[in-house]
Amino acid sequence: MSFPLTFWDISLWLAITAIVLLITSELISPYYGKTNLLINKKRLRNVALTVSTLFLITVAIRIATIIISP
Amino acid sequence: MRIGIDFAQALSIIMLILGTIALVASTISTSTILAFIGLGLAFWGAILLYIRPEEYTKKVLLEATLSPSLTTLNQMIQEFAYKGDVTYLPPKYFADPETTKIYISKHKDTSLPTPEQVQKYENQPVARTPRGMLLTPPGIQLSKLLEKSLGTSFIRTDLKNLQQNLPKLFIENLEIAENLEIRAEDDMTKSTTIHAKITKPFYADTFKEAEEPSQLTGSIGGPICSAIAIAITKATGKPVRITDTKSSEDGNTIEASYEIIEE
Numbered sequence: 001m002s003f004p005l006t007f008w009d010i011s012l013w014l015a016i017t018a019i020v021l022l023i024t025s026e027l028i029s030p031y032y033g034k035t036n037l038l039i040n041k042k043r044l045r046n047v048a049l050t051v052s053t054l055f056l057i058t059v060a061i062r063i064a065t066i067i068i069s070p
Numbered sequence: 071m072r073i074g075i076d077f078a079q080a081l082s083i084i085m086l087i088l089g090t091i092a093l094v095a096s097t098i099s100t101s102t103i104l105a106f107i108g109l110g111l112a113f114w115g116a117i118l119l120y121i122r123p124e125e126y127t128k129k130v131l132l133e134a135t136l137s138p139s140l141t142t143l144n145q146m147i148q149e150f151a152y153k154g155d156v157t158y159l160p161p162k163y164f165a166d167p168e169t170t171k172i173y174i175s176k177h178k179d180t181s182l183p184t185p186e187q188v189q190k191y192e193n194q195p196v197a198r199t200p201r202g203m204l205l206t207p208p209g210i211q212l213s214k215l216l217e218k219s220l221g222t223s224f225i226r227t228d229l230k231n232l233q234q235n236l237p238k239l240f241i242e243n244l245e246i247a248e249n250l251e252i253r254a255e256d257d258m259t260k261s262t263t264i265h266a267k268i269t270k271p272f273y274a275d276t277f278k279e280a281e282e283p284s285q286l287t288g289s290i291g292g293p294i295c296s297a298i299a300i301a302i303t304k305a306t307g308k309p310v311r312i313t314d315t316k317s318s319e320d321g322n323t324i325e326a327s328y329e330i331i332e333e
Contacts, residue, residue, distance in 0.1 A: 004102045005109070013109060021117075030241050033248055033270075039121045042243070047117055 011058035018055050021048035078122065085115030129272070136293070140208060143290070147174065152203050154178050156289035157331070158303040158310040159204075161225060163188045168223065170210065170300045172290060173309075175202040182309060182333070209296025212246075213304075216297060219243045224304035229254060229264075232305045236298070240268075246294065247271040263313070264328040266298050271324055291315060295326045306330050 025048040028035050089112025096104035154175030161167045163185045191197030197204040216239050233252045240250040248270035255263045291312045303310040314327040
């Protein structure tokens with residue numbers, strides 16, 4: 001009994017989710033006009049940035065692994 | 071509307087629960103597909119719960135409740151026959167450092183009262199004297215909301231800071247308008263004029279209604295123009311007058327000019 005996803009699976013999932021969230025956040029930004037979406041846009045942007053940062057961390061780990069491994 | 075929000079909340083919780091169950095099941099059965107499904111459901115369930123709006127009121131409801139109070143203010147000023155200049159007094163005129171009030175002189179071109187004279191009537195909601203009257207501006211609560219959103223009082227900012235931060239507060243933080251441009255014009259003599267252009271304001275219809283009946287209300291401004299005047303008077307520490315307000319025919323653009331009075 002173990003979790004079936006590897007670290008790289010999670011990294012890929014984070015990348016796709018980050019792209020979806022960042023594009024959504026940008027499209028509904030109040031600077032492009034008002035939208036009728038009743039959601040907290042500031043929170044959505046924060047989530048998008050957090051997920052993107054998490055993905056970048058996984059990338060950094062991957063690079064570090066490549067450099068360190070012989 | 072309440073049912074809609076509750077439904078959205080219930081859906082988010084169901085997604086979160088299903089996602090968690092799928093994640094647990096994926097660990098037991100070592101299924102990658104179940105793990106991805108679980109991860110997606112749990113994540114989006116949590117996000118949908120997190121990004122739900124705090125509170126929303128229908129625009130028509132807001133306009134219906136705000137409009138009578140502006141009309142009353144208008145009628146009150148006409149009834150008292152104070153036909154002089156309308157000036158937003160900075161906090162230095164009052165004992166409470168966060169207070170800003172409007173001073174309407176009885177006749178045109180009269181000098182402003184001294185802080186000592188103003189402080190006698192400070193705590194009265196409508197203070198009438200033979201020379202003029204003190205009123206609470208219609209944009210006071212909106213200006214407090216702007217300050218709360220900014221995280222500091224306008225007293226601790228300056229005009230440059232205000233020019234940078236006010237558009238962000240209007241467009242991004244509170245979504246009061248689609249755009250706000252603030253331009254300062256220093257004529258190097260004795261006064262500075264600030265021009266504000268508000269595009270697609272939230273109170274467009276209310277503003278038009280309130281502006282039409284009286285010339286005086288134009289100098290007081292609607293809630294948005296009044297809130298900007300309060301911000302300017304607090305940031306500069308000088309009295310401010312709204313010299314001109316123009317609203318486009320469709321109400322989508324409001325242009326207001328503010329004069330900072332040098333004492």
